[in-house]
Amino acid sequence: MTERVGIVAVAQTKYEADKERQNFGEMVREVVDKVVAETGLKYEDQEPNDFAIDKIVSCSEDYWDCANISDIRTHAEMGGFAMDEIKVSADGAQAAFLATLNILAGHANVVLVVAHRKESITTASIIENAAFDPIYQRPLGLDFRSAAALQAQRYKDKYEINQEQWAKAVVRDRKNAQNNPYALGLPPLTTADVLDSRMLVYPLRLLDCKPPSDGACAMILAREDIAKKITDKPVWVTGMGNCYDAHYLGDRDLGDCDALVMAANRAYKMAGVSNPLKDIDVAEISADYSYQELLWMEGLGFCDRGKAGQLIDDGITEADGELPINLSGGTLAGSPGGVAGLARVADLVLQLRGEAGAGQAKSLKTGVAHGVTGQCGQSHCVIILGN
Amino acid sequence: MASRVAVIGVGQTKHGHRNDASQADLVSDAVQAALENAELNIRDIDAVVTGNMELLDGNYLSDMWLVDGDGAYMKSGVRVSGGGTSGQKVFDTAVKYVASGLFDTALAIAYSKMREGPIQWSIKMINEDHFCDLGRGGGPAWSVIQRIAEDLLDRKSVTEEHIAQLRVQQAENGIRNPYTHLKRKFTVEEVMASPEFAPPVRMLHVPPVSDGACAVLVASEETAKKISKNPAWVIDTVSVHAGAYNIGLGNAAYTMKDPRLGLPWCWGTAQSCLKLYKRNGITDPAKELDVIEMYAPSPWVEVAYCENFLVCEKGKAWKMIETGQTAITGEIPVNPSGGVLSYHPLGASALLRVAEAAIQVRGEGGDRQVPNVKVAMAVSEGGDNYGMATLLKKSL
Numbered sequence: 001m002t003e004r005v006g007i008v009a010v011a012q013t014k015y016e017a018d019k020e021r022q023n024f025g026e027m028v029r030e031v032v033d034k035v036v037a038e039t040g041l042k043y044e045d046q047e048p049n050d051f052a053i054d055k056i057v058s059c060s061e062d063y064w065d066c067a068n069i070s071d072i073r074t075h076a077e078m079g080g081f082a083m084d085e086i087k088v089s090a091d092g093a094q095a096a097f098l099a100t101l102n103i104l105a106g107h108a109n110v111v112l113v114v115a116h117r118k119e120s121i122t123t124a125s126i127i128e129n130a131a132f133d134p135i136y137q138r139p140l141g142l143d144f145r146s147a148a149a150l151q152a153q154r155y156k157d158k159y160e161i162n163q164e165q166w167a168k169a170v171v172r173d174r175k176n177a178q179n180n181p182y183a184l185g186l187p188p189l190t191t192a193d194v195l196d197s198r199m200l201v202y203p204l205r206l207l208d209c210k211p212p213s214d215g216a217c218a219m220i221l222a223r224e225d226i227a228k229k230i231t232d233k234p235v236w237v238t239g240m241g242n243c244y245d246a247h248y249l250g251d252r253d254l255g256d257c258d259a260l261v262m263a264a265n266r267a268y269k270m271a272g273v274s275n276p277l278k279d280i281d282v283a284e285i286s287a288d289y290s291y292q293e294l295l296w297m298e299g300l301g302f303c304d305r306g307k308a309g310q311l312i313d314d315g316i317t318e319a320d321g322e323l324p325i326n327l328s329g330g331t332l333a334g335s336p337g338g339v340a341g342l343a344r345v346a347d348l349v350l351q352l353r354g355e356a357g358a359g360q361a362k363s364l365k366t367g368v369a370h371g372v373t374g375q376c377g378q379s380h381c382v383i384i385l386g387n
Numbered sequence: 388m389a390s391r392v393a394v395i396g397v398g399q400t401k402h403g404h405r406n407d408a409s410q411a412d413l414v415s416d417a418v419q420a421a422l423e424n425a426e427l428n429i430r431d432i433d434a435v436v437t438g439n440m441e442l443l444d445g446n447y448l449s450d451m452w453l454v455d456g457d458g459a460y461m462k463s464g465v466r467v468s469g470g471g472t473s474g475q476k477v478f479d480t481a482v483k484y485v486a487s488g489l490f491d492t493a494l495a496i497a498y499s500k501m502r503e504g505p506i507q508w509s510i511k512m513i514n515e516d517h518f519c520d521l522g523r524g525g526g527p528a529w530s531v532i533q534r535i536a537e538d539l540l541d542r543k544s545v546t547e548e549h550i551a552q553l554r555v556q557q558a559e560n561g562i563r564n565p566y567t568h569l570k571r572k573f574t575v576e577e578v579m580a581s582p583e584f585a586p587p588v589r590m591l592h593v594p595p596v597s598d599g600a601c602a603v604l605v606a607s608e609e610t611a612k613k614i615s616k617n618p619a620w621v622i623d624t625v626s627v628h629a630g631a632y633n634i635g636l637g638n639a640a641y642t643m644k645d646p647r648l649g650l651p652w653c654w655g656t657a658q659s660c661l662k663l664y665k666r667n668g669i670t671d672p673a674k675e676l677d678v679i680e681m682y683a684p685s686p687w688v689e690v691a692y693c694e695n696f697l698v699c700e701k702g703k704a705w706k707m708i709e710t711g712q713t714a715i716t717g718e719i720p721v722n723p724s725g726g727v728l729s730y731h732p733l734g735a736s737a738l739l740r741v742a743e744a745a746i747q748v749r750g751e752g753g754d755r756q757v758p759n760v761k762v763a764m765a766v767s768e769g770g771d772n773y774g775m776a777t778l779l780k781k782s783l
Contacts, residue, residue: 062468063447068440069470069769075628082658084626085773086476087468089441089448094465098480105486106389130447134503135409244435244459247451262461270489374451379464 005103006227006234007096007385008220009035010346012182015215015334018120022214024065027116029077031218036079039220039230041110043079051226055108056085059095059115061338063127078114091286092217092342093371093381099221100237100383110222115343117336119212124337131375133247142249144288145209147375149201151254152291156203158255159306163203166290167194168312169325170207170332173293176319177329179359180347184213184334194290208290213334217342219349233353238366239273239384241266247378260299260370260380267382268301273366276301277316280384282351282367283325284344287332292377296370297325300382319361327351327359341371345383352387388488391783393611393618394745395492395604396425402599402730403568410444410500410600411456417600418457418496424751425604425615432604433490435459438467438477438497439734445504457496457602470769471682472626473497474601474738475777479624481605491610497739498600499732506596529593533585535653536687540587544704545690547587551578552708553686554591554728560715561725563754568597568730592685599732601739608783619748619763622778623667627658629774653688656774657695660766663776664697673698673712673719677760678747680740682767684727692766693721715757723747723755737767741777748779 011034013019013027022030036053044052056078062070071080071087078085088095092115099111125143132138132147155161171191177183189207197207220230227234243266245259246252264276273279283300287293294308302323303311311317317325326333328347335343348367350356366386373379398420400413408416414437422429435457437450446452450466453459463484469476474497481495539545555575561567573591581591611618660672669675679698683689690704698719699707707713713721724743727736744763746752765777 061447062440062442068442069468069773071468072470072773080628082627082629082655085628086480086626089466089468090450098465098467098483101483101487101489104389104488105483107483107486127447130445131451133411133452134446242463242465244450244454244462244464246460247454251455259461263463266463374448378451378454 004224005100005221005237006224007237007349008222008227008230008234009038010219010349011035012217012343012346013215014182015184015213015336017184017211017213019118019214024116024118025074025077027216028074028114031216032078032112032114035112035218035220041220041230043083053110053112053220054084055102055111056080056083057088057095057099057111057113058085059088059092059113059338059342060117061089063130064117064338066121074116078112090379091371091373091381092339093345093369093383094242094341094373096219096221096342096345096383097240097242097381100240103221103223109226110220112218112220113342114216114218115339116216117338118214119336120214124212137248144375145204146201147249148289149204150249151376152203152289154254155291155295161294161306161309163195164191165294165309165312166208167191169293170194170290172318173326173329173332176327176359177333179357180328183329184211186211186333204289210288210331211334213336215336215339217339217346219342219346235349235352236386237383238386239267239271240382242379242381244379249376254376256305257295257299257377260296260377263380263382264300267384271384273384277303277323280323280366280368281364282327282348282361283323284328284348284367284369285325285330286340286344286370286372287330288337290332300368300370324361327356327361341369341381344369344371348385352385390486390488390607390609392482392485392605392607392621393615394621394779395606395611395615395618396421396427397603397742397745398424399566399601399739399742400599401566402597402732405598410498411453413500413598413600414453414496414498415456417498417602418494421494421602421604429458432458432492432494433463434481434484434493435462435464436467436477436481436484436493436495438473439499440468440470440473443499443501443504443506443733457494463490469773471733472737472767472769472773472775474735475741475765475767475775478603478738478741478777482621482624485605485607492604492606495603495605495738496600497735497737499734500598501596501733502598529585529588532685532687533588535691536587539687539690542702544694544702545708546705547579548575549705549708550592550686551575553689554578556714557686557722557726557728560723560755561729564725564729566730567725568595588685588687592687594684594727594731597730597732599730599735601735601742603738603742603745617749619745619779619781620783622780623663624775624777625659625663625666626775627655627662629655653691653695653768656692656766656768659774659776660696663778667778672696676719676762676764678720678723678744678757678763680722680724680743680763680765682727682736682740689721720757723752723757737775740765740767744779748781
């Protein structure tokens with residue numbers, strides 16, 4: 001059985017605030033067409049062969065798709081007829097995780113993964129409120145932003161982190177995004193812009209928060225020997241981990257992210273990474289809010305707890321720094337939730353293949369991509385890639 | 388290193404109108420029952436996979452709240468879904484976790500508390516095309532059953548009385564299963580007199596609305612051989628999805644091409660079984676399988692499945708019913724559990740088919756046990772588009 005799984009092609013739509021000219025299926029079709037064309041792969045039919053796509057892992061959620069069993073809606077556009085398909089209802093990195101498991105198990109040889117979401121269709125709060133337990137937390141009117149505000153405040157109080165350091169992460173992301181043709185196209189910022197922006201939910205300001213967007217991302221993963229036949233630049237999945245945290249906000253110390261630490265440790269162990277700051281060359285992190293850039297950096301082991309601000313201040317995470325973070329601009333520069341983690345994997349693949357254009361970093365061998373699901377990062381997924 | 392996988396524990400709640408328990412409570416009860424059945428502790432579990440149809444239960448990201456109930460705290464896991472096949476997709480995902488070689492044990496959990504969500508609206512919208520049908524009605528689930536029924540009657544494969552006999556058979560099986568919602572004997576006359584709400588489909592031809600949860604524990608070959616006295620080996624799972632979501636259009640076009648298939652419906656489900664047979668050298672399922680647990684939301688669908696799964700002769704399902712071929716004492720017992728007509732926590736029903744198939748293979752069926760089960764098949768269908776079939780065996 002194979003020991004390695006390779007990513008052989010990736011595609012993203014341009015992320016836009018409102019893709020009024022495309023429905024869900026058209027977004028899916030755009031990215032699926034690209035990866036299928038790039039690889040020349042066919043779909044498995046009655047006579048399967050090693051070069052055919054034999055499984056699809058889709059990623060979306062019924063609530064955001066406004067439909068029950070919503071993968072039926074984009075089934076045709078995925079090329080799903082007569083195929084084995086499963087829908088992951090969590091962040092897109094989890095879909096790449098499951099695709100990898102299928103291949104490691106020997107249950108599939110070539111897996112198509114596609115995630116999509118249109119955040120333009122409604123106000124996120126309405127849907128997010130339904131993620132909280134219906135007995136205690138939901139009636140309080142919580143949504144992800146108000147929960148994040150609680151986490152931000154706790155994080156700030158617990159450690160010597162200040163909001164200017166959060167703002168610097170946003171500034172860095174927006175600057176990097178100028179080189180990413182898929183990003184929302186929002187202008188660069190200064191820390192003053194962030195710190196002066198309108199207060200939404202104390203202490204989170206408008207520019208501390210991810211802007212809503214529409215888009216889709218697809219990729220194809222394959223068994224090692226097949227991957228090498230499809231492309232001369234496969235990117236290998238060298239480690240991965242995922243983990244759930246407690247649900248009730250009061251059951252967690254929100255200033256920590258134990259689930260991310262656990263997920264990252266599992267991934268690092270598989271990949272043989274012992275010193276993340278040294279061993280990892282580039283990172284794509286899913287932060288929906290500015291403070292999460294720092295909190296997740298700590299969870300990923302790039303520094304000690306409470307010390308991410310120092311890394312930011314020292315410029316370690318800048319594009320020309322020792323460990324560039326979010327060269328794509330990351331989630332804060334615009335990729336929809338649900339798609340974000342898969343987009344982070346895709347952006348990392350481009351970097352490791354040397355195909356990131358103006359935003360390309362040098363001398364990359366190993367990178368980490370990260371995705372998050374649920375309020376205050378209740379569930380994390382970490383995927384380590386190498387070229 | 389990839390691994391073969393076995394079911395080493397099964398647990399479920401009593402299904403029915405559970406006003407005494409929240410969704411997290413139901414899940415917790417099922418998980419605890421599965422752990423007890425396997426003689427394990429939650430600490431022994433490496434991954435937790437859950438699934439449901441979230442619009443049915445009224446919760447977004449439903450796996451998040453459940454962490455307290457399902458023991459997923461600080462563990463790996465994910466939520467997946469697939470309509471009516473959700474529970475079986477959850478099972479298959481748990482199997483992938485273990486088969487990959489990265490995890491030794493995984494819990495598959497599926498549940499429903501449908502009375503806390505907008506059921507009929509959620510189901511009806513499955514069949515609605517966003518562009519053509521929205522607001523004009525799409526088709527509720529029973530419209531599919533209605534068309535299957537009309538077709539079966541047209542081809543004289545069964546009469547209404549045969550259908551009533553199958554319904555009575557499922558009810559009798561359900562009484563022997565301590566977990567079912569409905570525990571009532573029916574007579575053929577009662578079934579044939581029950582109100583017809585979508586002719587010829589009657590009230591007693593469709594499932595109840597039930598709350599309930601199920602948990603199935605799977606382990607790697609090495610772990611199963613070490614710690615389980617009674618593993619049920621997961622030999623194969625096949626999933627084939629049909630295409631168009633407009634009921635009938637895609638399916639009809641494709642099944643007409645295949646002369647083995649009796650009906651223009653259930654194409655994906657039938658293909659899943661046929662492919663499973665082919666991959667596993669099964670040429671006469673009625674003889675080579677010892678039991679089938681199928682997610683059949685009506686005796687009409689049960690008949691369509693038996694024709695399409697090659698259990699009975701196409702167009703002659705009446706023979707199968709008159710000879711009792713699929714009764715618990717018959718050649719190929721179908722749904723000794725009582726099937727979804729006896730209990731229907733929709734999000735869990737597909738997992739319950741796998742669970743009951745495993746129970747049969749492990750000889751833990753009590754009053755509903757079929758003697759000498761060595762090979763069992765579990766089948767489910769989602770939205771008339773998704774199909775899934777799993778083969779379990781007593782030995783490798």
